[in-house]
Amino acid sequence: MSNLDVCYLERALVFLKKYQWIFNFRNTDVLTKDVLANLPKDWAEYFNGINVDNLHGLVKGNLEDSAPLDFKYLIDEINELNCKQTCETVESVESVSYKCTGLTQKKVHEITLLAPVINEICQETKCDLIVDIGSGFGHLPHMLFEKYHYPVLALEVSNKLIQTALENQTKLKPASKGHVIFKEVFVNKSSAGCIEELVEENFGPDKKICLTGLHACADLSVEVLKLFSRISKASALVIMPCCYHRMNTDFKNFPASSLGKKLFDKYQAYGFTGEAFLRLACQQTSGTFIRMSKEEHEKHAQQCMHRAVLQLVAEMENCTLRRLKRKSGKSNALDIDVGFQDYLNNLETTHQLVGRDPNKRIKVTDETFRRKMYEKWTEHKNECWQVEVLMGLQAAIQGICENVVLLDRVEFLKEKGIRCYNRKITNDCISPRCWALIAMKSFPS
Secondary structure (H helix, E strand, C coil): CCHHHHHHHHHHHHHHHHCHHHCCCCHHHCCCCCHHHHCCHHHHHHHHHCCHHHHHHHHHCCCCCCCCHHHHHHHHHHHHHHHCCCCCCCCCCCCCCCCCCCCCHHHHHHHHHHHHHHHHHHHHHCCCEEEEECCCCCHHHHHHHHHHCCCEEEEECCHHHHHHHHHHHHHHCHHHCCCEEEEECCCCCCCHHHHHHHHHHHHCCCCCEEEEEEEEECCHHHHHHHHHHHCCCEEEEEEEEECHHHCCCCCCCCCCCHHHHHHHHHCCHHHCCCHHHHHHHCCCCHHHHCCCCHHHHHHHHHHHHHHHHHHHHHHHCCEEEEECCCCCCCCCCCCHHHHHHHHHHHHHHHEEEEECCCCCCCCCCCHHHHHHHHHHHHHHHHHHHHHHHHHHHHHHHHHHHHHHHHHHHHHHHHCCCCEEEEEECCCCCCCCCCEEEEEECCCCC
16 A cells, blocks of 8 residues: 555544544434534534535535634545545446346446456456356346356355346346356355366366456455455456445454554544444445435435434333334425324334333334324424534545545555555446455556
């Protein structure tokens, strides 16, 4: 890692330690942790007075003259950390066309932009076989074969996905049989021998391998970095990590590098780089936040407060919450109190209370519980906009958090003598995890 990157990591950790109150909590705990109490009085007044355009300007690093002076200092620090170039700037090649029924716009966007980059890196390193980790239904492997004629070993842990991929191959991609081989494998750092055997068994010896992975979730991306360093015939790596917050929170794989561990010890970073930090690092980017309309921001602010009130009252009742479905019912009501009433009416289908006292049973429909919900909503509903501005601050520092994660992974491979850099592949407003980690053991002659 360059001295510039080391300096960036240090400065980022100092900044994040100083301002951890902005992000070091679950957003549903904004009331239970009394997060807004951290706002200086003049900041709170300023937050209440800004409109959506001001909020978007804040996230982009532009403030009005009326902003409190120390708040301007905060934004200046964010601007400086956001503008530092921490990744090699390489323009991605144009996407290639690919038609397949059943694919979302996001998935098409991702594979059509990633495939030509993989081809480019394979050409640079003279790789003649691709091993795709987490191949899913096989769309990326099929594109790499059809467009660039690479044989692909497609590895997937899910037997169900493998069976579907094989059925699709028979029906839709019969020409790829014998060239795109699907295998059920649980991939981790210890899989080097297994993968090398599969390569030789299906494609013969003396293959030069490029490891790839789209949406290498949670710990998988770090496990693949370790794996890459262990496979002797792997010359290149192109992997797009995601879901940082799903990593084991024992700090086994984050930080991954020796330098990262040293800096984390120096700045006591383990206390503010846990799940909340990692969740922010893989949230929507600031570009998505500033594209929200006034109405969308208002709805989002109210929904955040609805959930915060529920969390607060549940804890008051000595209960934990169990979510019954991924998304809660949303109200189209213009009146915020009617919107809260709609949220309350939907609770029975969206959340369940689990009492810590087994002898005390409480339901979200109990009159006492609903009354307390009303009371806390009435008490805090005027703070909705402050919460939304706080979410804007989180959006402003999201990129800094992700930089820390990505640079640590770059350093992990560089410490092993492997050239490595991050490269932006996709439009972050379509696919937020837009970075690919690219590594090469051999350099072009």
